[in-house]
Amino acid sequence: MEYPQESFVATTFAEDSFWARRREVVRVRTLRHQLQMLKRTGRYDAFRLKWHPSYSDPPTVYPIPNHQFWDSDIAKWIEGACYLLTDHFDDEIDAAVKELVHMIQEAQHADGYLNIHYSVVEPGKRFTNLRDMHELYNAGHLIEAALAHSLYYKNDDMLSPILKYVDLLAATFGAQEGQLPGYPGHPEIELALLRLYKATGLSKHLQLAQFFIEERGNPRGGKEKRHYYDVEAEARGESGHDLPMYFPAARSYWYQQAHAPIVDQKTIEGHSVRAMYLLTAVADLVRINQPTSGIGAKFLPAVHQLWSNMVEKKSYATGGIGSVKKWEGFGIDYSLPQGTDEGGCYAETCAAIGVMMLAERLLQVELDSHYADIMELCLYNAVLTGMSLDGKAFTYVNQLASSDQDISQRHEWFECACCPPNVTRTLGFLGGYLWSHTLKDQSAVVNVHLYTSATLSLKVSRSTVKVQQRTDWPWNGDVNFDIRTEGPPVDLRLRLRIPGWAKSWEVTPRPEQLDVRDGYLYLSTEWLQQNPQFRFSCPMQALVVRPHPLAMQPVAYVTRGPIVYCVEDADHPWEQHHFKVTQPARHVKWIKSEVLRHEIQRTIFDSTAPLREEQRSQPDRYVAIIAENGVAGELDTSAWNRQIAVESRNAVVGERRNLCFIPYYLRANRGGQGQMRVGLRVV
């Protein structure tokens, strides 16, 4: 049970838990909604390999055909459906999965090849543009779907064709004579192959993943001793100035983390989803090989380096990553503006899902609560915000501040539809993120990473151990544990994550000695046998926190437990300008004529204002936070009129008002004009 995509089956969410309610929405509404969208857009029938009118559309993101990802959209939906079918059977969903799998079987070429675009639109051009096209990315998602399918359906209807396709890939790619020494522009297949290896035990699956990872960014690859993407581009006859839209200059291979071998990369760069999927695979390769072994010891420092750079210098308060729209990814260190009109903020939903994936793998390599803290931060904020409460509308970009160019809103679907089904499948196997465990003979170790009302049932030899949590998380930090064993006694050990945001915590009854290692409380078999019911408490309170001083963001955020808060115009009808502009554009006298002046006077948050909690039940149950007289006024910038720099400090004018903070994930669910902000200006 090393993967959450498998281990989730051991978890049952309590019906009234926070996540059971969200997963219920996904199961009942989202899966169906997304199935409709697949059908309406042509994706559902695409594996029938007929021409679709949209195949003639010019690419929105040159040079990638808009339908290039369709294989993965279908695969991710199948994957999510299989996870959710585990909870409750559903005729319609089941029938759709079966029909799609049948289409996939039929779409496979005699040699195993399986891809919509290169079968219908550009036959004969397979594997000629690994850099830009998503052929291997799609293959990776098909593998993940096949694994989920085989886990639920207990048959090989999907896995069998996929294994045949993987055989073709394994024969095609590698360092042997006659093989292509290439690797995917968009990582994904690497992590999928490692999961496949676990299922099949076939070393060729491990070896192909390892080849893709080790060869990546090799400046002297293959027989030609050149970068594979250069060789490939030359073979395509590509001009060096014919730039993909996401390349700021020719050979911007850092876009896909291929500018240097992974072990030589010192900062996390480029497309953030690619970076996360890649590092998830690298971390898993470390785990498989043990962190102290040759391969493991080779790659672990690189993962640490890149993770550290990401968390400390390139992450938003919500856990979101990526500030640059052009390449959907990372900017320079500490460049983290909150919105489009402040320099950009991307924080793609899929990227935050990728952070969770990576954090989960790292927890398996080394149990340190830091990884689980970041995983929890992403889940409750940057990921959860990606879907509306009704489960039918989604975000792709998750800015921390709205602007006229980009208001805070969700959409029912996207042309590039990676995010919606990614949220579906993530919530589908969410149980696997809550805890990890290892079993051996009559003993079990359970690491509790996330808290929510749920039960883990483990078959340990001839016994069944049930670890139950009861809690009102994320609104209340009390968690009641109940351990029950059916059958002969089991040596159970429990490790509870102590959240990094907790200012204090306690266990009741209190153990004589508290054994805390790397942020986890280690509870012994003996203690658990004496205390099968106990409580873990870490009081949640509203805090005002600040970003790293070098981020040059004179702002403060409000958080409470794992939740990051924002302000919305729905609670502040006086706000018309994204909590920045109190006066609309107006004409002012400039020398002897009139000039249009946009008075951007940011709402100033008094970070010392008393914070009051307010339990709310609409449109969902949550804790709002009221900062009494939290608006200190507006920033008066009149001293800078017609000036570049003046001998003045920030001055605040205007009236005090209350500020109401709501969870960031809840934004854009309660009407309003899509005006929202997380980090509020402080003086």
Place this chain on the structure above:
Amino acid sequence: MEYPQESFVATTFAEDSFWARRREVVRVRTLRHQLQMLKRTGRYDAFRLKWHPSYSDPPTVYPIPNHQFWDSDIAKWIEGACYLLTDHFDDEIDAAVKELVHMIQEAQHADGYLNIHYSVVEPGKRFTNLRDMHELYNAGHLIEAALAHSLYYKNDDMLSPILKYVDLLAATFGAQEGQLPGYPGHPEIELALLRLYKATGLSKHLQLAQFFIEERGNPRGGKEKRHYYDVEAEARGESGHDLPMYFPAARSYWYQQAHAPIVDQKTIEGHSVRAMYLLTAVADLVRINQPTSGIGAKFLPAVHQLWSNMVEKKSYATGGIGSVKKWEGFGIDYSLPQGTDEGGCYAETCAAIGVMMLAERLLQVELDSHYADIMELCLYNAVLTGMSLDGKAFTYVNQLASSDQDISQRHEWFECACCPPNVTRTLGFLGGYLWSHTLKDQSAVVNVHLYTSATLSLKVSRSTVKVQQRTDWPWNGDVNFDIRTEGPPVDLRLRLRIPGWAKSWEVTPRPEQLDVRDGYLYLSTEWLQQNPQFRFSCPMQALVVRPHPLAMQPVAYVTRGPIVYCVEDADHPWEQHHFKVTQPARHVKWIKSEVLRHEIQRTIFDSTAPLREEQRSQPDRYVAIIAENGVAGELDTSAWNRQIAVESRNAVVGERRNLCFIPYYLRANRGGQGQMRVGLRVV
């Protein structure tokens, strides 16, 4: 005498004045150094129209051939030489000008065409790529050179071939049947044509400039009713994805201020030099037509709007403009990082020269000290910093903070060598920036914009009026005026700019009534006749100033009078990391392995520290400013280790030290490692 390029001849700098010393360096060393560079690089002989090996080089900035600007390099050197020959005749310089002019004469095609690249490298392709190629830009500089040449040599050796070329251009471009409805990608010819119109009085010169200005950015131009650059690109058979290096996306015509008609542009965008040259022409068109007339009234609001946007939201403390390297130009509003590792800073020398040009034109349209304030700011800081004290090394980019990627240094020349000769010619006609004047019958009005020891001699009817300033500007704010008239009395009126940075000012003897309008003190004929000697004083003192709060730069600058200061490692040998990093990169424990950590702990400036002035004489005379214990310590960011946001405020640790500020223009003249910073972090 409406143009400073002509009116400068009326000014004589006192030998001991600040600017006389700089101009002497330019005359004696820079002109010769640049002549050598022209010869060494092949530019000097390029108008012989022989092949040069470098013509085969791939373009550094695709798609512009590296030699594309050579015509303008030669022209600007001729122009500067002619201004400086006015002061002192010089055999070598005179001979070189004559030889170059002879080559230009010989290089002209029978139909008047005159361009190196399209004569030697791509004959037959003239006028096929106005968007990218610098054909009309070069023509503009040839016109300016010809005007300077004719003013000094009093012959038509250069003007005559240039007029023939302009005739060809006037026949080629326009709205008539058979003409090309295009306009230059890099403005320059517009302002040159307006100056030419003044010299020739020929309306075709005015009309061509006006056509270029009015047609620019027309989305429905020409017979095809389409954007000219689209029509042109299609004719070249260009792919929409074959992007010039400076275009972030296809059709990024805002790069050259051609995304919309000028009157519809609300923010200043794109390449900053192009923007300034264009607006200088637009302002001059307004002046020629009167601001209240049809054309003038049409364009003046646009100039105001764009100037206002530039000064208030897109200018650096030094007067430099442009933060984005990719397009050498403007970022979004208030995005003004100081150096490469903070998000970028460009502040090209030529762009600041362009701001001076535009400000000077605007002063002719409406006398307001605001324009002269900005002109002075640019001159003493963003422009003057572009040349070393010895006159032989130059900057192109003028960042406000050095970094490992871009240290503070000068170079003897550049492949794209626009800046060095631009500084030369600007200092050549600097006298024309000091004051403007209008003469009528027996009366004269003199507007004093800049202060320095110099004398303006005006022939008014049969008299000569001499207005003399004596001052130690920019180190001392006392200016002694001495008015003398030879011949019959003249009705002289004087208007003195009151610097915006002055906290107080006085005139001695004190006029009974002070007539101040738009920042100028108006002195009447009567008062001047009674007080031909008087003193204008505005005490200079060191100030700590701050950028606009929305620039998100928690920094402070030190200024004194018109001078913006910086700190350099030459005065602070303890500083090794650009006044940002006090600890070099080191390995720290990260989970269970080591991670390379770059401890960026910025030097914190105590903005309340007492400032002491120190007169220095090496390597030049200047006033240094010592902030006693001005280093408050370093920023302690340890609370953010492994964290994204924490409940902490900035903490300062480490020892106090003195800080020494020197004028920004003086940087990189005294050894050291090129570590420099203008805006220092404050808490």
